[in-house]
Amino acid sequence: MSVNRTGFNLIKSLFSFTTLLFAALMVLVFIPGKRESESPFVFVAVSSAIWLVFIWLNSRNGTRQHIKDITYGIFILLIIWELSTRVLNLLTQALFPTPESVFQVFINDYKLMWTGLFSSLYLLFVGFSIALILGNLLGLFVGWNDRLRKDFYPIAKVLCPIPPTIYTPYLIAILPTFGSASIAVVAFGLFWPTFMTMINLVGSMDRRIIDSAKAMGVGTPAMLLKVILPYQIPGIISGFRVMFSATFMVLVMAEMIGAQSGLGFFIKKFSDYADYTRVAAGIIFIGIVITVLNVLITLVEKKCVKWKTN
Amino acid sequence: MYKVEINNVSLLFKDSEKEFLALDKVSLKIEEGEFVCIIGPSGCGKSTLISLVAGLNFPTEGEIYIDGKTVTGAGTNRGMVFQHYSLFLWLTAKKNVSFGIKQANLFKDKKQIDERAAEFLEKVGLEEYADKYPYQLSGGMQQRIAIARTLAMDTEILLMDEPFGAVDPKNRLALQDLTVNLCKKCEDRKAVVFVTHDIDEAIFLADRIVFMEPKKIKEQIKVGFTKNIARDQVLRTPEYMEVRNRLMNLFYEDIGNRIGGEEVVI
Secondary structure (H helix, E strand, O other): OHHHHHHHHHHHHHOOHHHHHHHHHHHHHHOOOOOOOOOOHHHHHHHHHHHHHHHHHHHHHOOOHHHHHHHHHHHHHHHHHHHHHHHOOOOOOOOOOOHHHHHHHHHHOHHHHHHHHHHHHHHHHHHHHHHHHHHHHHHHHHHHOHHHHHHHHHHHHHHOOOOHHHHHHHHHHHOOOHHHHHHHHHHHHHHHHHHHHHHHHHHOOOHHHHHHHHHOOOOHHHHHHHHHHHHHHHHHHHHHHHHHHHHHHHHHHHHHHHOOOOHHHHHHHHHHOOOHHHHHHHHHHHHHHHHHHHHHHHHHHHHHOOOOOO | OOOEEEEEEEEEEEOOOOEEEEEEEEEEEEOOOOEEEEEOOOOOOHHHHHHHHHOOOOOOEEEEEEOOEEOOOOOOOEEEEOOOOOOOOOOOHHHHHHHHHHHOOOOOOHHHHHHHHHHHHHHOOOHHHOOOOHHHOOHHHHHHHHHHHHHHOOOOEEEEEOOOOOOOHHHHHHHHHHHHHHHHOOOOOOEEEEEEOOHHHHHHHOOEEEEEEOOEEEEEEEOOOOOOOOHHHHHHOHHHHHHHHHHHHHHHHHHHHHHOOOOOOO
């Protein structure tokens, strides 16, 4: 039954509008154009990969509209890009590179991109860990204690909306290495919103859960760590998701100021040389990294929050 | 010495703008092993009173004694079953029960805790659902697990705040029978304070019914059939009709008073 269904879905997605768009793109790639360009090999490989992932997702889960729509969007964008640059040469060559040459960068500069990726991820990971652990634990504690909450909440409210990019140059100046400054920027930028969200979560917590724990004689440490913390895990993760995008922005900006490697550094360096082919490749690369990290967050969420319906 | 002694207790809720007197000089004594039902119209302060005994709130005047000692907060000598959502959503049924056992400090050994949790899940007939999360269970099942959790803690006093208020009528009867079996028919009977607004539930369960009107206790009625007779037999006894009529009168008198003291035709 399920094999039949998968087979049916496979055939259905093979003969779909997406496939038509993919075929159109492949035809365009191989017709001679008005502009010279790199070999189309990587571009064709990436487009085929997108198409294959679409087929795989569809045959596994049945057709879902948003996956279809997103794939349409990607292919239509690529067709317009290919048409307006390489085939018809409608746009200025210096500002609008062809997709072929942009995707070729992934092969030519792979070393620089991977070191950039790992150095960015390292900063992100350390900064995030510091902010999440401190922010959530302190927020838990401060949110629970009436006096501390009234003391610290107004302070957090003032500091939270100040964008970390404002004190980025200052932190880079006072901290010894660029690495520690970047970590501090990420940690700072993330700490206040995490802290404030946690105070709010504790404050708006279901009284009935707290009462039922109290009635069982639960003391303060156990109340915080064994009752309130696990109850708030879904809230923490969804807050994390929102802050994640913001932090990525902050990180890239921090790297644009003084790093020696990193995703932001990569873009900054080549836009200084007006090398927009590499800039475009860097932007696409960041997009892919964010997508992969978001998928990972979703997996972690599914693993941690088995007890919620949705 | 009484198991629970509520002595001239008042509770005044205050915020910046207004004050509200929830309880006005209430006194009540409960003996060891006694099952007391508190009944009364909504908003009469019955849930507030039970939360004071639990130690979740504190009286602004008067004292509450348990075994002669003043209540200073929640403690593991009392177990409480709430009307709603009292289970920990992030724990499975069995882990919820184990949480209570650990909290009551009955055993240190994990295996013994597990065994006791399983034993009490079996008592409420949910041993098959040990590994389900609360959202996977119906309201009645969740309430049975809450009862198992509280009973497994082996407290001397059980406080139940409208525990079956949100359960459908059929399950409600089953849960009442379960309560009788687990709380009244066993050897070492616990003192139980049971808040309800269901007259039949009160008559069926209680040794003594305490009728509250807003802020105070109006009347106390001794009952006491449930020793060995079944529910349908209880319904046929003249005492049942008598107690029921008296409670009905108390309820309607109260409504009449609130509307304006005139005779009310319903």
